[in-house]
Structures are given as structure tokens and as C-alpha cells.
Amino acid sequence: MTLSRLRPTPGPAVRWIVLAALSHCGAFGQGGAAAVPFPDVKDMTTLRMTLTRSMCFGTCPDYTVEVRGDGAVEFTGRRFVFVVGNQHGRISPGAVTELLAEFRRADFFSLKDSYASMATDYPTYTVGIEFDGRKKSVRDYAGRSVGMPEAVTILEQAIDRLSGAGKWIRNPAKVGTTSGPPAEKHNYIP
Numbered sequence: 001m002t003l004s005r006l007r008p009t010p011g012p013a014v015r016w017i018v019l020a021a022l023s024h025c026g027a028f029g030q031g032g033a034a035a036v037p038f039p040d041v042k043d044m045t046t047l048r049m050t051l052t053r054s055m056c057f058g059t060c061p062d063y064t065v066e067v068r069g070d071g072a073v074e075f076t077g078r079r080f081v082f083v084v085g086n087q088h089g090r091i092s093p094g095a096v097t098e099l100l101a102e103f104r105r106a107d108f109f110s111l112k113d114s115y116a117s118m119a120t121d122y123p124t125y126t127v128g129i130e131f132d133g134r135k136k137s138v139r140d141y142a143g144r145s146v147g148m149p150e151a152v153t154i155l156e157q158a159i160d161r162l163s164g165a166g167k168w169i170r171n172p173a174k175v176g177t178t179s180g181p182p183a184e185k186h187n188y189i190p
Contacts, residue, residue, distance in 0.1 A: 036109040039134060041100065044069035047131040049099055051159040055079055057121030065165040069131070071096050075168050083168040095162045102158040103129050106151035109136055115143030115152070125156055 041047055047069030055062040055078075062079040073089040108129060119142050128137030140152055160166060 034110065035107075038104045038107065038109055039132070041069070041131045043132055044096075046133075047096075047100070048129070049103065049159060050126075050128045050130075050137075051156055051163075052124075052126045054124040056123040060123040061169050062123075063165070063169060065159060065163045067091065067096065067099055067159065067163050069096060073163050073165070075163075075165055077168055081169050082171045087168050089164055091162060091164060099158060099162045102155050102162075106149070106155045108138070108155070111136075111138050111149070111152065113137065114139040115141070115146050115148035117142035117145045119145065127152065127156055127159065 045068075048066055049068075050064060050066045052064040053061055059080045061077075061081050063075065063077045063081050065076075066074045068074075071091045071093060073091055075083075075087040075089070077084045077087070113136075116139065122142045125140040125143075126137055127140070128135070130136075138152060140148060140156070143152060144150070160169070166172075
């Protein structure tokens, strides 16, 4: 009998433990995807940072907001928002830089493309970035319940906050009241 026959081969549980250990020591990026360095933006005029929030089985705000490298903000409100239709705004270069830094902090290019729960009736959030011919988006459907890093939620909230989209999403006169889309629902922060 050879020595290899006496030595047991690692079973699925051992392989799973090794994989989990590797993911915690940095062999993978956030959320278990392979680590991908965040590239430098060479041409700020190509930069597009977007957030789309869809309806849920209720009154979740349904809109898309895009922030461009020059500070232009494009908002499209569809349902359960204060302003329906297309709106335009502008943010400072500092706010654009801060938002780009949030994508870096989230290690965005190392994230999985989708974090989706098997639950129903939740809104879907899609956050994305595009520049210099590179493009990446992440779909969040109750993603925190299936291991999505908190950094994605923080990024979604930062896009809402830094873009100034709150003025189109929620009636400022009704903030703190029970009418209008619920700010406390899911992770929306005006």
C-alpha cells in the first residue's frame, strides 16, 4: 500500500475553508471577486458615474442619476419621485473628485457584477462607472443579505448625496412627514 492511499484527500469542507481563508487575506477583492486595481482616469470628460433605483412592491423611488466628469448631473425620475422626467444640475469639481474617491474606496472593479437575493418585492439598485473606454456596473438586489460589501451601499448613498438628486426625489417640504416616497425604506438617503 502506498503512502498516498493512507493520506485522505481534502473534502469539499476543507476546500471551502481554504477558499474562505484566502478571501479574507486579500487574495480576492471585496465580495469574493478577483482583485482588480482601480485604474487612473486619464480623460475626465469620459467619466460617467450612475445610480439607477427601480421600483419595489411599494413606493420605492424609481429614477436614474448620472454624474459626469465635468460636474454635470442628469436625473431621470420615473415613479414615486418628487419630479418626474429629466432634470439637469451641476456639482463642484470637488464633489466629482469625492464621488470618484468613493468608487476607489469601494474597490469597485474588484466587486462582483451582481449581488442578488432570492427574496421578492425589493427594489434593484445598479451603480456604475465608465471612463476611458472602461465600464463596470454592480447590481444590488437586497445584496447585503447575500454578502455584498457595505461599501456598495455607502457608494449608492454617496451618489444620491453628492449629486444633489434629493431635491428631485423627495419633496423638501414633506421631508419628515409620512407623505411622499419613504426615505427610510431600504438604503435611500436624500
